[in-house]
Amino acid sequence: MTYANHTRFTRRGFCLCCVGATTFAVSGGWLTPKEVFAQAQGIVDMIRSAAAKAPIEVHTLRGNVSVLEGSGGNVAVLTGPDGKVLIDAGITASRPRMLEAMSGLSREPIRHLINTHWHFDHTDGNEWLNKEGATILAQENARKHLMSAQRVEDWDFNFPPSPPAALPSETVSAEKSLRLNNATLLLKHRPNAHTDGDITVAFAEADIFHTGDIYWNGIYPFIDYSTGGSIDGTIAAVEAILASIGDRTIVVPGHGQPVSNKAELQAYRDMLTTIRANVSSLKRQGRSLDDTIAANPTAAFDAKWGQFVIGPAFFTKLVYEGV
Known part of the structure; x- marks a missing residue:
């Protein structure tokens, strides 16, 4: 894949880039997410508007697993006789294109939805997917965050509680194994990584691993300290994932080009650890932010x-906050 294509995929894979690109053109430099939110009114509406216009690109993997790119985070779909199983819900404004893309995969109804964490760009579609027939599952902490108002301090934004139909009816604490569509799904909580409620999903037989927002492919990641995330937890989670996958494993990141691999995840880990060491050294010297x-x-x-x-x-600010 060329870098130009990678850029196209990455920008569409994370809706805030639509806002970031606008502010870049005006200001001549990248603003922090907090500055973007402070300057843009109705950011959630802007994200929904961007998702309403973005095409959904289907990436066919293996073992009846595909990835839908273009509605918030990267959404994995497993098809089969037990009905469609989705990993993450995307943004509601994408509903018509998501349904069209999924109908092209198979005729089975939507029956299961797994949220990798609570953030808007991964759970905004919960309500409509539940009304389509999906049972929603998430980590215990993610459900708690969805149940109540949440403030993401570094985004300078307050999220209201989710409506009842959008709340997970099933939860996982540490680990859970599901058998659906002749596939084994292994769910594992990764404590205090991107948030305090992250779970990863491994499709065992197909050798596919969905990381949620623990891994951003080709992009510095956001770490949500407001709801329990940390740089050290992110690094620990990435290292644990690396130890559990092989060279043939298809890795699906939360954002960025949606079809990745172990080598790219290793490069991400090396970036995180090196920057953490650099920032930690400066902070120990007494340097201000x-x-x-x-x-x-x-x-x-x-x-x-x-x-x-x-x-x-x-990103330096995020790392500085956690070391």
Whole structure:
């Protein structure tokens, strides 16, 4: 894949990039997500509007598993006689195109939905998918966040409680195994990573691994400290995933180009650990956040990872907060 194609995929895979691109053109530089939210009114409506216009691209993997790209996070779909199983729900405004894309995969109804975590771009579609017939499952903490109002401080945004139909009716605490559509799905909680309620989903026989937002392919990740995320937990989760997958494993990230692999995930891990070490060293020297940002601790990685909404300065801030 060319870098130009990678850029196209990545921008569409994360709806805030539509906002980020606009502010970049006006300001001549990337704003932090907090600055974007502060300057843009009705950001949730803007995200929904972007999702309403974005095409849904279908990536066929193996073992009756596909990925739908273009509605918030990357959505995996498993088809078979037990009905469609979705990993993440995307954004409601994408509903017509999501249904069209899924009808092209198979005729079975939607019966199961697994949320990798609580964030809007992965759960906004919960309500309509539940009304289509999906039973919703999530980690216990993710359900708690969906049940009550949540403030994401680094986004300067307050999310209201989800409607009853959007709430998971089933939860997993640490681990859970499901047998659906002649496939074994292995669910595992990854504590205090992107949030405190992240789960990964492995399709055992097909050797496919959906990481949720623990892994952002080609983009600096957002870490939600407001709801229990941490840089160290993210690194620990990535290292645990790397230890459990092989060279042939298809890795599906939460954002970015949706078909990845172990080598790319290893590069992501190396980026995280190196930047963490750089920022930690500066902080131990007594450097302030502004001084740490000015020291460019992400410089070696910015050309590849820092060209989208989570820019070098903001990612440095996130790491600084957690070391």
